[in-house]
Amino acid sequence: MGRPCGAHDPGRQRDRDCTTIQADPQPGTAEPKRPRASGLAAPTPGTDARTPPRRPREIALNTSDATGSLLAEGDSFFHVPTIAEFFPDAILFEGTWFEFNRVQLVRLIILVVVLVGMSVIASRSKLVPGRIQSIVEILIEFVNTSIIANTLGLREGKRFAPMLVTMFFFIFAMNLGGVIPGLNLAGTSVIGMPLLLALWTFVTYLFFGIKKHGLGGYLKHETMPPGVPKPIYALLIPIELLQVVLIRWASLTIRLLANMVAGHIMMVVFIGMTQALLFSGSALIALAPFSGALAIGIYGFEIFVAALQAFIFTMLTAVYIQMATADEH
Amino acid sequence: MIQAEESVPGWRLLVPAPAEIIWTLIFLVIFALVFMRFILPRLNAVLDERSEKIEGGLKKAEEVQQQADQLKDTQEQELAAARQEAASIREKARADGARIVEEAKTRAETENERILAAGRQQLSAERTSAEAQLRGEVGTLASDLASKIVGESLSDDERSRRVIDRFLDDLDQAPTATR
Numbered sequence: 001m002g003r004p005c006g007a008h009d010p011g012r013q014r015d016r017d018c019t020t021i022q023a024d025p026q027p028g029t030a031e032p033k034r035p036r037a038s039g040l041a042a043p044t045p046g047t048d049a050r051t052p053p054r055r056p057r058e059i060a061l062n063t064s065d066a067t068g069s070l071l072a073e074g075d076s077f078f079h080v081p082t083i084a085e086f087f088p089d090a091i092l093f094e095g096t097w098f099e100f101n102r103v104q105l106v107r108l109i110i111l112v113v114v115l116v117g118m119s120v121i122a123s124r125s126k127l128v129p130g131r132i133q134s135i136v137e138i139l140i141e142f143v144n145t146s147i148i149a150n151t152l153g154l155r156e157g158k159r160f161a162p163m164l165v166t167m168f169f170f171i172f173a174m175n176l177g178g179v180i181p182g183l184n185l186a187g188t189s190v191i192g193m194p195l196l197l198a199l200w201t202f203v204t205y206l207f208f209g210i211k212k213h214g215l216g217g218y219l220k221h222e223t224m225p226p227g228v229p230k231p232i233y234a235l236l237i238p239i240e241l242l243q244v245v246l247i248r249w250a251s252l253t254i255r256l257l258a259n260m261v262a263g264h265i266m267m268v269v270f271i272g273m274t275q276a277l278l279f280s281g282s283a284l285i286a287l288a289p290f291s292g293a294l295a296i297g298i299y300g301f302e303i304f305v306a307a308l309q310a311f312i313f314t315m316l317t318a319v320y321i322q323m324a325t326a327d328e329h
Numbered sequence: 330m331i332q333a334e335e336s337v338p339g340w341r342l343l344v345p346a347p348a349e350i351i352w353t354l355i356f357l358v359i360f361a362l363v364f365m366r367f368i369l370p371r372l373n374a375v376l377d378e379r380s381e382k383i384e385g386g387l388k389k390a391e392e393v394q395q396q397a398d399q400l401k402d403t404q405e406q407e408l409a410a411a412r413q414e415a416a417s418i419r420e421k422a423r424a425d426g427a428r429i430v431e432e433a434k435t436r437a438e439t440e441n442e443r444i445l446a447a448g449r450q451q452l453s454a455e456r457t458s459a460e461a462q463l464r465g466e467v468g469t470l471a472s473d474l475a476s477k478i479v480g481e482s483l484s485d486d487e488r489s490r491r492v493i494d495r496f497l498d499d500l501d502q503a504p505t506a507t508r
Contacts, residue, residue, distance in 0.1 A: 084337040099348035111356050115363050122371035127379055140372060166364040170357070187356075191342060192349035196357055254343075261342065 175306030189260035209324030
């Protein structure tokens with residue numbers, strides 16, 4: 001099954017991120033508990049089959065709200081999100097190497113919207129910028145000044161500016177997917193994208209480092225900082241080598257991934273909890289505004305995190321490139 | 330829910346599936362190509378053009394400012410020269426005026442002198458002519474008087490004294506009139 005929220009009545013709708021809330025309409029009554037992932041829900045209790053039908057695609061796309069399922073099942077008050085949310089069922093090409101699921105769809109939508117939008121802005125760009133062009137230019141200038149000029153310097157930075165600006169826009173756009181209603185999932189919250197981006201960084205700094213210093217020269221440059229007593233090198237060289245070949249790109253990957261996964265889970269928990277409290281039918285309703293305020297706060301925080309993580313990733317990439325291509329100490 | 334947790338083990342978060350890598354690679358390559366080949370060059374061209382324009386504008390402004398300064402300098406110099414010239418012209422005019430007045434004065438004096446001299450000459454000429462005329466008239470008068478005295482009766486003392494007085498009066502009057 002692999003579905004976090006269980007299967008549902010196709011006619012009903014459920015919330016987008018499986019933050020389904022199950023509230024018992026009559027908490028006292030001993031309604032028999034139904035396993036959540038056990039097929040069709042309340043309206044047709046008789047069809048409570050052990051083998052759920054394959055879920056229709058529109059539900060896999062998660063375009064729905066939770067009110068239907070609110071009263072549907074009586075087994076839990078509040079659905080706790082799991083990491084299964086990041087591994088939805090396939091939409092197309094199931095079982096092949098091109099399995100296309102909801103995560104890829106979110107990425108594709110972001111990709112198309114950003115590329116088309118940016119192409120329109122770029123092809124209409126004028127000497128005296130309009131509002132949208134100004135915003136894009138401010139972002140580019142931000143990357144140019146606060147990331148590239150601060151680490152690589154203006155002259156050296158020109159070579160890497162296109163890559164770094166692209167990286168920043170790509171990560172930022174993909175991160176924002178997590179806070180856009182309807183998408184509800186950051187493109188970078190599944191391992192493939194952070195990993196490939198980090199490997200891009202890895203290949204870039206390795207390539208330009210070796211191109212500048214030669215293979216031996218580059219390794220010496222990175223692993224043997226001058227001014228260190230000779231015996232210490234025995235300890236330093238393995239550590240630095242490990243850093244260059246593994247730790248840098250792995251930490252880039254995990255930092256971005258973990259931030260996005262944690263952010264998504266947090267938002268799901270708080271928004272789901274708000275709704276669960278609101279429809280609990282008891283005195284807990286009084287807590288709903290506080291939970292809701294917290295959810296809105298976390299939503300804003302996630303927008304900030306989206307920008308921050310894009311900035312950090314790009315910044316570290318620039319720093320690694322700078323370290324690899326710097327002149328001899 | 331519990332079943333869902335069972336179905337997705339935690340390691341899947343960190344181990345990408347092949348399809349995940351393939352799709353991400355496709356997306357990343359498309360994005361990077363479009364962005365680096367088309368979007369960024371266009372936007373950068375506009376940014377560069379703008380900064381060039383601004384730089385050119387600033388340079389031009391500087392040039393114009395310099396020209397204005399130069400113009401102002403020359404204008405001031407010209408103004409000073411003009412003032413100096415005006416002053417010298419005034420000075421010269423004043424000197425000329427003084428000279429003209431002086432000349433007029435001397436001319437007037439000589440004229441005065443000339444007129445005076447002419448007047449005196451005329452006076453003396455008239456005087457000589459008057460003297461000559463008087464001399465003739467005095468003779469006639471004397472002879473008239475003598476004839477009158479002789480013709481009158483000598484006994485009448487009163488009358489003779491009157492005649493003599495009148496004559497003397499006439500004599501007195503004659504020189505004062507001619508003088």
